[in-house]
Amino acid sequence: MKSTAIVPFKQNNSALTRRPQSQRRGIHSNVLPPAANVAGAIDRYFGINLNALAQMSDQQWAEFADRAREMKRLREVLPILDRHFQELIEGQLEYEQFVQKFLKLGGAAAQKIDKGILDAYLLSLGYNNHLKLMSQQSVQGSQKLNAEFQSAFSLNELDFQTSLKLVQLRRQNRAKQIRERVPNYLKQQQISEQQRRVSQQRKELLTNGTQSQRGGFFGRIGSFFSGW
Known part of the structure; x- marks a missing residue:
């Protein structure tokens, strides 16, 4: 035997x-x-x-099966994690670029507004000095110009503040959506894992019978050879 x-x-x-x-062919x-x-x-x-x-003992051999199952679980989830991680990273990058874009636009607009205010203020001073040299009739014209300027300034300031508020609200809504992804994903993964375990246990029992609950792969091999 x-x-x-x-x-x-x-x-x-x-x-x-x-x-x-001369006989050692292909070996170096x-x-x-x-x-x-x-x-x-x-x-x-x-x-x-x-x-x-x-x-190795049966227990040590069984550890290879445990490690293989864990590696299989990891390989199954890697494509999913790949998509999620790419979405998170690319989404965060786009969001940061979006914020930086409007910070630059808002900063440039604020500088133009400030310059316009300064120019208008200096113009107003010069014009007031000019009006002082003019007759009393020019006072009414000066008041009219000042009123128009204050109205335009208020509207510009209101428009700027409204734009900043809209940017802030969009950022808060986007951040809330991103934060809600993680708990929803974890709950979904937990349910999938429970279903997978039940299905795997049933498959093992139906495929190998009650022997799948005793010993390991090498234990069944030993009992096979022992009958020789």
Whole structure:
């Protein structure tokens, strides 16, 4: 009867080193890394110790199944997270660009308004000095100009303040919408995970019977070979 024992992998290079150089076809010691280095890299990057595999218990082997299930869950959610993260980042970027755009426009408009006020004030001073040199009849004209100026100034100020208020309200509404996404998404993920677990347990039971609730994959292999 053929032996079913699992033995650790060992690379033996003694036969290779005794072969003539002409028979070592396609093998270069300066190209192929030692097996120990490859096994170490597999252990370091993937947490799979090939040298210790044969000595592991059923519980240790079962941990690979747990890790594989967790990795599968992560891979399933990565495309969803990719879309959400891109939406959050791109949305935040567009919002910041939007705010900066109107800050620049508002700042430039405010400077123009201030300059207009200053010009009007200086003009008013010069005109008042001019009116003082004129007859009393020019006083009525000066009052009319001042009244028109105050009206225009008030309307400009009201329009500017209203624009700032509208920008602030749009920002608050957008921020509220963004904050509401996270709890809604988490609740949806929790429901999906519960449904997935129930479906997976039912599939395991229907596929493997009650044996799926005892031991692991390697435990079933051991019981299969023990009947030989």
